[in-house]
Amino acid sequence: MADGVSINCKTGQATIAPLNPADQADFDARQAAAPAIVAAQTAAQANLTTLQSHASSAISANLAYLTIVGPTAAQIAAQVALLTRENTAVIRLLLAQLDSVAGT
Amino acid sequence: MSTTTPNLGLTLDTVNDPVGATIASIAGNFTLLDTAFVIPVPAFATPSIVLGTAAAAGAAGTVIRSDATIVAFDATAPTTSAVGNAAAAGAAAVASRRDHVHGREAFAVPSGVDVSDAGAAAGGAATTLMRSDSVKTILTATPGSSAQGDVAARGTATSLARSDHIHGREAAFKIAENIAGGTLASVTFSAIPGGYRNLYLKHQVRGDTAATSTGLYVQFNADTGSNYDFIVITIQGTPTVGQVSGIADVRIQIGDAAAANAPASTFTSGRVDIPNYAGTTAHKGTVAQAGLKQSAAAASIYVETGSGWWRNTAAITSIKVFPGAGNFIAGSSFFLYGEP
Numbered sequence: 001m002a003d004g005v006s007i008n009c010k011t012g013q014a015t016i017a018p019l020n021p022a023d024q025a026d027f028d029a030r031q032a033a034a035p036a037i038v039a040a041q042t043a044a045q046a047n048l049t050t051l052q053s054h055a056s057s058a059i060s061a062n063l064a065y066l067t068i069v070g071p072t073a074a075q076i077a078a079q080v081a082l083l084t085r086e087n088t089a090v091i092r093l094l095l096a097q098l099d100s101v102a103g104t
Numbered sequence: 105m106s107t108t109t110p111n112l113g114l115t116l117d118t119v120n121d122p123v124g125a126t127i128a129s130i131a132g133n134f135t136l137l138d139t140a141f142v143i144p145v146p147a148f149a150t151p152s153i154v155l156g157t158a159a160a161a162g163a164a165g166t167v168i169r170s171d172a173t174i175v176a177f178d179a180t181a182p183t184t185s186a187v188g189n190a191a192a193a194g195a196a197a198v199a200s201r202r203d204h205v206h207g208r209e210a211f212a213v214p215s216g217v218d219v220s221d222a223g224a225a226a227g228g229a230a231t232t233l234m235r236s237d238s239v240k241t242i243l244t245a246t247p248g249s250s251a252q253g254d255v256a257a258r259g260t261a262t263s264l265a266r267s268d269h270i271h272g273r274e275a276a277f278k279i280a281e282n283i284a285g286g287t288l289a290s291v292t293f294s295a296i297p298g299g300y301r302n303l304y305l306k307h308q309v310r311g312d313t314a315a316t317s318t319g320l321y322v323q324f325n326a327d328t329g330s331n332y333d334f335i336v337i338t339i340q341g342t343p344t345v346g347q348v349s350g351i352a353d354v355r356i357q358i359g360d361a362a363a364a365n366a367p368a369s370t371f372t373s374g375r376v377d378i379p380n381y382a383g384t385t386a387h388k389g390t391v392a393q394a395g396l397k398q399s400a401a402a403a404s405i406y407v408e409t410g411s412g413w414w415r416n417t418a419a420i421t422s423i424k425v426f427p428g429a430g431n432f433i434a435g436s437s438f439f440l441y442g443e444p
Binding site: 002003004005006007008009010011012014016019022023026027030031033034035037038041045048049052093096098 | 279280281282284286287288289290291292293294295296297313314315317318328342344345346347403404426428429430431440
């Protein structure tokens with residue numbers, strides 16, 4: 001059983017007591033959901049780091065492509081694919097869709 | 105010795121009758137036979153009767169006429185009496201006229217009331233009186249301003265406060281506080297008085313759940329229904345902007361609390377404002393700010409700001425604060441203020 005405190009603002013009296021059944025049930029539910037939330041947050045943070053890393057790499061890749069005079073068809077295709085991945089990453093960052101880095 | 109007049113057959117007492125009087129004439133059926141006969145009669149004199157406290161026969165050999173005047177009064181005005189005079193028989197040898205007037209002490213403006221600690225009841229020394237409708241003045245002064253934590257004191261002022269006096273107060277008043285002495289699943293401020301314009305809650309919290317942070321939430325008036333909307337914008341140090349929101353949620357998120365996996369002794373500090381919390385027209389709104397450090401890295405330091413709404417127009421009388429998971433650890437603190 002978890003305890004809560006109630007402070008009566010008129011008297012200043014603080015009373016610590018076990019949570020009522022409804023609050024205890026809510027507490028237990030939140031506690032049970034916490035690992036999944038933490039896992040999701042951890043994954044999101046990792047994905048964010050990945051996307052930011054990709055974005056940093058994309059700058060140098062784009063600069064390198066722009067130095068190519070008369071790129072080959074293969075180089076153009078590769079750059080289109082790279083731009084698509086970069087664009088997806090930007091969209092994920094923009095929308096805070098950090099549950100995955102798919103398409104980046 | 106008695107003398108018998110041979111012609112009238114009268115007997116005179118020459119001892120007790122006045123001596124020296126002369127019979128000038130005798131009217132009636134008597135015939136004066138011897139004009140040389142002399143009856144001794146006492147002489148008249150100016151009265152010298154003195155008013156005294158005991159009757160006395162006196163010793164004068166003279167008599168007073170019926171229209172003589174005796175000295176009963178004089179021209180001296182009666183004395184002026186004063187408050188506190190003692191009764192006295194007096195010593196004057198003259199009487200008072202029935203319309204005589206004594207002088208009296210004068211009326212004077214009452215002096216003020218001594219309310220100093222050193223003041224004590226005293227008889228005073230004034231020789232003047234107060235009228236029944238006189239007015240004593242009592243000094244009044246503007247009360248000072250009180251502040252939270254002031255200790256009751258008798259004071260030293262020598263002036264009094266009126267019954268409708270008003271103390272100045274600090275701009276914001278701390279309504280209540282709680283510093284957790286142990287783990288707490290929630291902190292509820294109840295019976296919040298409605299006499300302020302705005303409320304704000306300051307907090308410094310850390311949770312015990314196994315994470316670097318956990319959400320931080322509020323509910324009002326024990327409403328656990330889906331009656332809340334909120335958005336929290338987070339800005340990380342990289343910088344990256346994120347957000348979390350809830351529509352028809354069961355609570356308002358006001359930020360995130362550092363939790364068990366955050367650096368040791370790291371708490372989240374924040375504040376929630378609730379304008380016009382006692383109004384009954386608008387849904388209640390919150391404006392929140394918080395700072396979160398999940399780890400000692402720029403990417404894990406957050407500035408959070410959020411807004412929330414409670415779909416209810418009732419005055420807020422209680423606020424419950426709780427973490428997304430687990431408990432607040434000991435030392436977490438909550439301070440509720442009211443703004444006039």
